[in-house]
Amino acid sequence: MASGIGRRRAAALAEGSAAYTERRAEIVAAAARVFRKNGFNGTSLAEIAESLGTDRATLYYYIGSKDELFHEIVRDAAEANALQAEAIRDSAGTATVKLTRLITSLMSSYAEHYPYLFVYIQEDLSKVSGGRSPWARQMSAINKRYDDAIIAIVKSGIEDGTLRTTTSARVIANGIIGMVNWTHRWYRKGDPSMPDANEIGSAYAQMVLNGLAVETAAPAGS
C-alpha cells in the first residue's frame, strides 16, 4: 500500500496539476509552522497531518517522508533568502545600506525559520556542495546565488569607494555570512537570556560597517 501511494505520488508530482501543486505547498507551509512550534525532532508526520485536518495516508499522497518535508521547507526558505539578497543587490542605495539590510534580513530569516535553517546549516550545508541528489544540486545553486549577491554588493562598494578592505570581496562575504550563520551554534529562539534577532542583526551590521572601535581623535565640530 505504501508503495502504491508512492507510485501515485510520483505520478501526481510528474503531472504537476495546479490543484496538486497548491495543496502540496499548503502542506509544506503547515509542516513548517508545526516544526517552528514543536521543533523538528519533536514533530511526527501524524501531527502534521492532524494540524491540516487530514490523515497520514492522505499526507503520503503529497509527501514521502519527514526528510522530504524538511528538504522542501529548507529549500523554500533558502530560496526566499537568495531572492531577498538579489533584490537588495539590485536596489538603489549605497553598499553600506545594502549590507545592513542583508545582514539584518538574514538574521531575521534564521529566527523566522527557526529551527530548521539552523538544522540545515549544522547538518547539511557542508555536504550540498558537490552533492548529487536533486535537492543537493538545488541547494548548491541557491547558495551560490546568495554568495554571488553579497560578493557583488561588496565589490561594487569597493569599486565606488564607499567600502574599503585589504582582502577580496569573497573573503569579506564569507566573514559576514559566517558571523551570522554561526548563530546556529548559540542562538536559541525564545530563551529569555537571548537578545532578539533584530538586536543581533543590527549590532552585527553596525560592527561590520562602522567597527567597534571608537575614534580617538574626532574631527573638530563633529
Place this chain on the structure above:
Amino acid sequence: MASGIGRRRAAALAEGSAAYTERRAEIVAAAARVFRKNGFNGTSLAEIAESLGTDRATLYYYIGSKDELFHEIVRDAAEANALQAEAIRDSAGTATVKLTRLITSLMSSYAEHYPYLFVYIQEDLSKVSGGRSPWARQMSAINKRYDDAIIAIVKSGIEDGTLRTTTSARVIANGIIGMVNWTHRWYRKGDPSMPDANEIGSAYAQMVLNGLAVETAAPAGS
C-alpha cells in the same frame, strides 16, 4: 594481546612517570605533524608509528586509537589558544589592540593546526558542551576559558569607552569567534586560490574594529 597492551597502557597512564609522559607527548606531536601533512583521514596509526621509527604495537602502549590521538592533539591546540587569549586579555594595551591580536592569532592557529581544529569545529564542537566523556568536559572548560577571555576584552573596551556596540559583549564575542570559526567551511590551506591566513585574520580584525564603510565626510586636511 590488544587487551594486554590496553591494560599496560592504562597502568602506565595512571602511574604517569616522567619518561612515559614525555614519550607520549612526543608521539602526539609527531602524529600532529603527520596529520598536517597527509590529512586526518589519509593517515593510519602504522604511518604515525613509522614516522617515529617504531611499530604499531609500541605505539599502542602509549595511544589506544586514532580517535584518542585526535582528541589529544585537539585539546593541546585548543588549550594553547585559550592560554593565548588569556595572555592577550592580561597584556597591556587597548581593547582594540587586544582584539586585533586575538583575531589574527586565532586564524593563524587554525592554519597552523590545519586540518584537525577544523575537523573538531565541524564534528565535535557543538557536542562537547554537556558531553560526559572526560575529553568533552576538558574541551568544554577550555572553550569557556576562551569565551570568557574575549568577553572580558570586549567588556573592558566598552567600559573604558574605546569600543561601542548596541548589544552585549557576549553577542559581539560570538560574532567575532563565529566569523573566524566559519573559515572551517571554506578555507583550504595550500589551495592557490586562497589568501593566506594572515591576510584573512588582518582583514577581519580591521573590519570588526574599523568597519568596512569609508566615512563620507572626511575631516579637512586628513
